[in-house]
Amino acid sequence: MIDASGTWSTPNPAGADGLPAIGEAASADLLSYRIPDFRDRAGFAGKHTVVIGSGHSAVTAVLALARMARRDPSTTVTWALRRATAGNTFGGGDADELPARGALGIKAKEHVDAGLVSLLTGFRVERVTRDRERPVLVAEDGRTLTADRVVVLTGFRPDLSFLSELRLELDPTLQAPVRIAAEVDPNVHSCGSVAATGAADLAQPEPGFYLVGAKSYGRAPTFLALTGYEQVRSVAAEIAGDREAARRVELVLPDTGVCGGAGLFDASGASLGGACCAPPVLQIGRAPAPA
Template sequence: MELPILNNQACCTPGTSCCEMKYPVAILGAGPIGLAAAAHLQTYNVPFILLEKGDVAANVATWEHVRLFSPWEYNVDNAARKLLEETGWTMPDPQAIPTGAALRHDYLIPLSKQFKGRLYTNEEVIAITKLDADKMKSVNREAKPFLIFTKSNQATKTYKASAIIDATGTWGHANPAASHGVFLPSERKLSEKITYQIPNVVVQSMRYANKKVAVIGSGHSAINSLLQLVKLKENYPQTEITWILRKNQVEEALGGGVDDELAARGELGLKIKEILSNGSIQVKTPFYVQTILEKEEGVVLKGTEQKIGPFDELIVNTGNRPDFSFHEELRYTTDPVTEAVPALADLIDPNHHSCGSVPAHGEKELRQPEPNFYIVGSKSYGRAPTFLMATGYEQVRSIAASIAGDTEAALNVQLSLPETGVCHTGIGGGGCCQ
């Protein structure tokens, strides 16, 4: 799809760099961070397009039944809020804690409607390169526009862009059950008996009722799954629940409790601690899954020294990882350990930081070797589970300011976050520490 050249229109403050752009900025992903990027670019009157693989906030739709950790005040971007309020939209109670459904229907979908004509849904980005230049070509590279290939149904489309903001997140690219991090054929073969999301147990009750279910993972996604299964067990008492962790002690997975400044998250740990005391959940820790075996009696997990099972169903909540497959022809770098944007690696290391103690960062830290290409949101954190939506909002505010030529605003990064305990969960796109 050939988008029109912008003819150097006055897209922002006259004389600034964005007025020299021939093509719009392409935002990849219409989730919370991608839509916030659009709001900030619109504030500067910078032309843009939004490309979304599915529907608006499609990733959030998969966990609509889950309540976030943080209240509305941390989940609404400032530029987006101002844009919506101009239409008569009213901000929900800032102290109320929304579900994924409320986040999507009361905020993200109304916000997406402000970008009519610039939002393209059901278009999956399959490759990005430079016009007439693969990764190896350096001559006049910076002057060439980005070339984006998308797949829509069976058709392939192309778009040109002067800059790219990749806000596709990590949700939907789950880590395996195996502790070594490799998806073995034996695990993939059992896909019908494994879910890597936080299942809606109420809707899928017959899948889990009176079954032997193992939940693998130590984060808040796993705890959410466990709490739903315990509720199901009240009506289906033959349901057997096993929690499998790699922690030395289960207490390490229970979070900050009453000391957690995000009370909803601390409450999760307190709830699961109480349930563990009554024996509703069997705990196996530390246990390192090496492979998954399909036996006649059910699914068996083989560890380093022993086997456990059989199980009828597995819920694998071991986190997510970024997908860089469509970046292959771009010049980009990631940290070799976390797979985060390199400058962020030390700032977000979950061994030293909770999501509330991550320092503010913006365009300067997110720069890639390919000028005007940015990886933002949970994807910028790679495999680190310490992402918070408010952090992503500040990232894209800074980037939009830089693209618009507002250097002072781009460098003036500020962030006020609640201090928290250890932050581990699998929700992506919206942020692990919600």
């Protein structure tokens, strides 16, 4: 059996360090943890939207909202980053070996520079309250944001609940298979410096069971789809009995671009100098409490 169910159903909270902010669960009806369908302009046009997060999902949401703001100046966008400086938020730019990824960052910076998006750094959400039907975000340093919409795009974690009756061997911190945890640890690796992981690394003590795709990286934010394709190729070869093909590595990852971590990396304002392969620091807290 192959579990390629991903992490889409288990988003990270708005609060810092992997923990929900105070009041976040009670205000969950006012928060969105997915990239919204921006074709529904009525939900955002003429309103103030706060986007929390620094990854590619957050950039995608910011770009869509900035386009609305350009057409309708009554639409306002605030982009809240946990990290202390903008640093590598805009990615590798023209030097990114994944051109589409680099283009996202370039366009986002253009919108920020043009004033279509207000960028806040060091905004670590401590509390979420309500002003009637408007969410209010309070940062650890006391800053407050009142919005019409809040889009929380702070990453995901694996859903292991339906695997409770299977024998698993996972790293207790990253929640990734133990044989690849050291390879995907964002304290050491970024998306371009992670070695390929094959069937032997992904197999679990449960006979014939493999974790692949984003879920195999657990809570590490450094997964690339290219890696997932190689994982599936290797596992499929193993199941088919082609051990040589399963052991073979058929993957070359791009070396440039940015795949940073969170936690202390956010707080430190550390810069990766435009390359993805310097070691970010990830501080991981407990799993979020149930809503």
